[in-house]
Amino acid sequence: xxxxxxxxxxxxxxxxxxxxxxxxxxxxxxxxxxxxxxxxxxxxxxxxxxxxxxxxxxxxxxxxxxxxxxxxxxxxxxxxxxxxxxxxxxxxxxxxxxxxxxxxxxxxxxxxxxxxxxxxxxxxxxxxxxxxxxxxxxxxxxxxxxxxxxxxxxxxxxxxxxxxxxxxxxxxxxxxxxxxxxxxxxxxxxxxxxxxxxxxxxxxxxxxxxxxxxxxxxxxxxxxxxxxxxxxxxxxxxxxxxxxxxxxxxxxxxxxxxxxxxxxxxxxxxxxxxxxxxxxxxxxxxxxxxxxxxxxxxxxxxxxxxxxxxxxxxxxxxxxxxxxxxxxxxxxxxxxxxxxxxxx
Numbered sequence: 001x002x003x004x005x006x007x008x009x010x011x012x013x014x015x016x017x018x019x020x021x022x023x024x025x026x027x028x029x030x031x032x033x034x035x036x037x038x039x040x041x042x043x044x045x046x047x048x049x050x051x052x053x054x055x056x057x058x059x060x061x062x063x064x065x066x067x068x069x070x071x072x073x074x075x076x077x078x079x080x081x082x083x084x085x086x087x088x089x090x091x092x093x094x095x096x097x098x099x100x101x102x103x104x105x106x107x108x109x110x111x112x113x114x115x116x117x118x119x120x121x122x123x124x125x126x127x128x129x130x131x132x133x134x135x136x137x138x139x140x141x142x143x144x145x146x147x148x149x150x151x152x153x154x155x156x157x158x159x160x161x162x163x164x165x166x167x168x169x170x171x172x173x174x175x176x177x178x179x180x181x182x183x184x185x186x187x188x189x190x191x192x193x194x195x196x197x198x199x200x201x202x203x204x205x206x207x208x209x210x211x212x213x214x215x216x217x218x219x220x221x222x223x224x225x226x227x228x229x230x231x232x233x234x235x236x237x238x239x240x241x242x243x244x245x246x247x248x249x250x251x252x253x254x255x256x257x258x259x260x261x262x263x264x265x266x267x268x269x270x271x272x273x274x275x276x277x278x279x280x281x282x283x284x285x286x287x288x289x290x291x292x293x294x295x296x297x298x299x300x301x302x303x304x305x306x307x308x309x310x311x312x313x314x315x316x317x318x319x320x321x322x323x324x325x326x327x328x329x330x331x332x333x334x335x336x337x338x339x340x341x342x343x344x
Contacts, residue, residue, distance in 0.1 A: 003225040003305050003332065004190065006179040006197060008059055012215035013142075013168040016206025018059030018177065020246030021267065021288070024328040026205055027056065029273040030196045031188075043187055047326050048310040053187045055306040055330040057180035057245035058291045061117045064094040064178075065334065066292030067107060068243055070261050074339055076105035088113075093292070104339050121174040144168045168213065180225055180245050180332045182305045194222060206272075239335035241296045247288040248308035249329030255295040262293030271321065280321035286311060288329065294338060302335045 008018075016022060032040045043053040060066070072089070092111035099110040143165040150161045183193060198218050205214030247265065269283040270276075295307060308330035312318035319325040 001182050001184050001305055003180060003182050004193075004222040005225040006181065006194075006222050007062060007219040008177045008179055008201070008216045009219050010171040010175060010177075010216050011201070012204070013144075013170045013213050014206060015166065015168060015208040015213045017169070018179075018205070020056040020058045020291070020331060021328040022206065022269075023056045023059075023179070023200075024054070025269075026200055026272060027054065027196055028326075030200050031192075034196060034199065035192070044326060048313040048315070050309065051184075052182075052306070052310060052328075052330050053184045054193065055182040055246075055308075055332055056328065057178075057332045058247070059177035059179050060245065061094055061114075062121075062176040062178050063097055064112065064117060065097060065100070065243065065245060067093050067095045067111045068261075068294045068336070068338070069263050069290070069292045070294055070338070072108075074105065075108035076103075092116075100334070100336070104337060118172055118175060121176070122172055124174070140170050142168050142170060166208070176219060181222075182330075182332050190222060194218065239300055239302050239337050241294050241300065241336055241338045242304070242307055242333040243336045244289065244291055244293045244295070244307065244331040244333055246291050246331040247329075248293070248331035249286070249311055250289055250293070250295055250308060251287075253307065253309065255297055259296040260294060262289040262295070264288065265290050267327075269318070269327065271319065271325070275322060280319075283319045283325065283327070284317075286318060286327055286329075291331065294336070295333075296338075300335060304333065304335070306330050306332050 028040060028044070031043065045051075047053070058066075089108065091113035092108060094112045094114075094117050095107055096110060096112065099107055102110065144167075145163060145165050147156050147163050148161050149155065150157050156163050179197075181193065183190065201216040201218065203209060204212065205216065207213065241259070244262075247267070250260070250262075265288055267286045267288055269286065271281045271283065275281060308328075311327040311329040312325050314323045317323040317325065318327050
């Protein structure tokens with residue numbers, strides 16, 4: 001398998017976050033339409049037994065990866081006498097890829113918040129268009145009002161006809177995102193994958209794509225990702241753990257339960273595309289570890305490109321409407337050299 005990096009530029013508001021498992025779900029529907037159901041079934045053969053044809057990361061701000069989710073005492077303080085500004089530190093969640101080669105303890109000091117990530121992109125964008133305001137953050141959240149009209153009265157009303165609002169995520173026009181994909185090119189070619197992702201951007205991703213949300217475009221060509229194979233470990237250090245670039249299901253895979261650190265999220269998934277009309281669009285809840293998790297294996301393979309497992313399938317369905325449905329529980333990873341605590 002080979003790891004690629006795509007660059008995405010949002011073109012509209014989004015109703016669904018660009019999460020790796022959700023992107024994979026829509027990718028499967030797109031491949032079904034473009035290549036046929038038989039080809040998709042071939043691609044998904046062995047998916048729940050450790051043989052995925054593709055593993056997608058979350059959409060990450062260009063040039064950044066998630067800051068590892070570890071206890072705060074592992075980070076180096078610039079001045080031990082100063083009390084840390086915990087509110088400011090909590091916002092620092094993106095690590096520049098250039099900092100991966102520096103000592104692990106300094107990573108939090110090098111990390112950026114959403115505003116700091118966006119600042120250089122917005123500045124360069126404003127320079128190209130002097131009529132635009134250079135100020136702004138990477139994204140804003142807005143509530144979009146919706147109305148359901150009662151055709152008998154011609155107005156809104158109560159109950160199912162009550163006006164309501166849905167959240168939308170608007171990205172600054174300068175923002176771009178990296179999508180890391182671990183791809184089995186024997187089963188799916190890079191040209192086919194690029195065509196599928198391009199089509200997804202044209203028709204829209206996630207909720208309310210039918211009314212214009214979720215549009216994006218691919219910027220340039222896919223490039224081979226260079227963050228794998230232990231190259232992220234500082235000189236003289238030995239990689240000892242994996243940093244995940246998307247949500248994954250690490251349960252039962254032998255990772256150290258003490259040293260592994262992560263945050264969990266419950267995914268209340270639902271079908272997309274034509275399966276929305278099945279009468280049972282909702283899937284069973286799935287517990288995943290968020291991107292930025294750190295997992296310690298008994299023996300680290302620095303060449304490993306993803307961890308996790310495929311969920312669902314007919315043997316253990318996550319969907320009653322479509323028992324063959326699978327859920328991405330894999331995530332691309334980077335081998336890192338985390339500090340090892342020692343006791344006297």
